[in-house]
Amino acid sequence: MESENTFDIFLVAPPGLEPVLADEARERGFQGVVQEAGGVTVRGDWTEVWRANLQLRCAVRILARFASFRAMHLAQLDKRARKIDWAALLPQGVSLKVEATCRKSKIYHDRAAAERVKKAVKDIVGAKIDPEAQLVIKLRIEDDLCTFSIDTTGESLHKRGHKEAVNKAPMRENLAAAFLRQCGYDGTQVVVDPMCGSGTFIIEAAEMASGLYPGRTRDFAFQELQNFDPKVWQRLKDSAEPTVPPLRYFGSDRDQGAVRMSTANATRAGVMDACQFTCQSVSDLTPPEGVPAGLVIVNPPYGARIGNKKNLFAVYGALGKTLKERFHGWRVGIVTSEPGLAKATGLDFLPGLPPVPHGGMRIALYRTAPLP
Incomplete structure (x- = not known):
């Protein structure tokens, strides 16, 4: 009742x-x-x-x-x-x-x-x-x-409180979590992000697998209310039962600064033991050794966001070529504002999902079935 x-x-x-x-x-x-x-x-x-x-x-x-x-x-x-x-x-x-x-x-x-x-x-x-x-x-x-x-929130919930370093065009954490879920991620799969930026997808995936609460390190507006009970709040935070998942979250970026940011953010989030970040280009990307096929999820640059999109068709084409040649059995999720750029990967995408507003534009998640 x-x-x-x-x-x-x-x-x-x-x-x-x-x-x-x-x-x-x-x-x-x-x-x-x-x-x-x-x-x-x-x-x-x-x-x-x-x-x-x-x-x-x-x-x-x-x-x-x-x-x-x-x-x-x-x-x-x-x-x-x-x-x-x-x-x-x-x-x-x-x-x-x-x-x-x-x-x-x-x-x-x-x-x-x-x-x-x-x-x-x-x-x-x-x-x-x-x-x-x-x-x-x-x-x-x-x-x-x-x-x-x-x-009752105050600052938007995408601000988890433990991510300080961000790159030029960061993916919001709550969007990353939603896109991971739309790709079928449930905390058990291996996740690879070959353009990891500040590490958002990798850190969210590792936190989800770890059982860590996203709001565990920040303050909220409701703490100012008359009915706030600090003891009950502490019990809620203590109800988490985090575990340390195996190493199965792999981020890479051609920018060494992005790798440093991702590493620092994952360390602050308490999930660095489950993550690995390396500096490499997409053309050097290979599946991590000793793990089953999982999910490649990536938020590449898109024209409205960074620079001139005409130069990006080759980047998307190279990404698609690498994935098709080396990532058999893996599923792929690509976030972009440009349908033409998604098409340039040459990947076969599942039926489309509604676009989502983000930073003054509309972005969409393009998903594949396991690659042949």
Whole structure:
């Protein structure tokens, strides 16, 4: 039976990756998983909010929907907003910002709605309104239903807290985790990335295999809330049962600086014993010795991202040639913004997946079956 203390928790997904996050939430044991545009809704209490921030790899942020009511005009919004038990949620004098959106409602002025909520929290808990605050109250008014959420995450969840060195065009960690899952990676396969950059794919794969929680080394906005319990939080972090997987995560890059970055990041993440990084070009790439065929996943440069894409067709062609000649039985995942560059590899790809926004462009994952 559901506790009266449970509420909707909205897991924000990278657009296009909602099904991947829904699958991860189910695997992690979250209840009432419902996929919708922009993310996934689950049901739980505040401990589940903290657990979602700690454990989910594919989410962008976690919103706790803590109150809702209907309001037809601003005075009604003001009156009912003041009945929310703000003191149970927010410490006295806390810094926060308030955002509002209105859609298909009699209250149609976003800014005026936000001002009413700001005044309520200032009057009740002495909140300081700060546009740079980590704590964010979000009010959505749709069809006259006012739903209040609080962003419990702060900085985006792709910022794991233990990756400091990044290269020119880094892959976000939550996207890397989602793409690995879409390639069928479950923590048991060998993973090779021949253009590893700062090591994101390799480190994510090794962490997933190790059972390490992605949020284990960072802070979150919910730690500022009145209801935060440090002892329960520590128990959640201690519930991990990490293991050291065998050496089966192999990154390489022609840039020695990238190899140094990857090594430093994997060391900070605590997975370097399972990883190996080498400096070499794609043309020198060979399957690691003594391991079964696994997954080659790579985020090559693409024209909109770095330099002139005309020069990249040869790079993609060389990558495809190397993989077809040497990686029999391996599956391949290639992330690019350019379908033409993916085609230049000469690989036979499985049916396409929806493109995903990333850094002002749209990228897509191209996957193969095991190479013949």
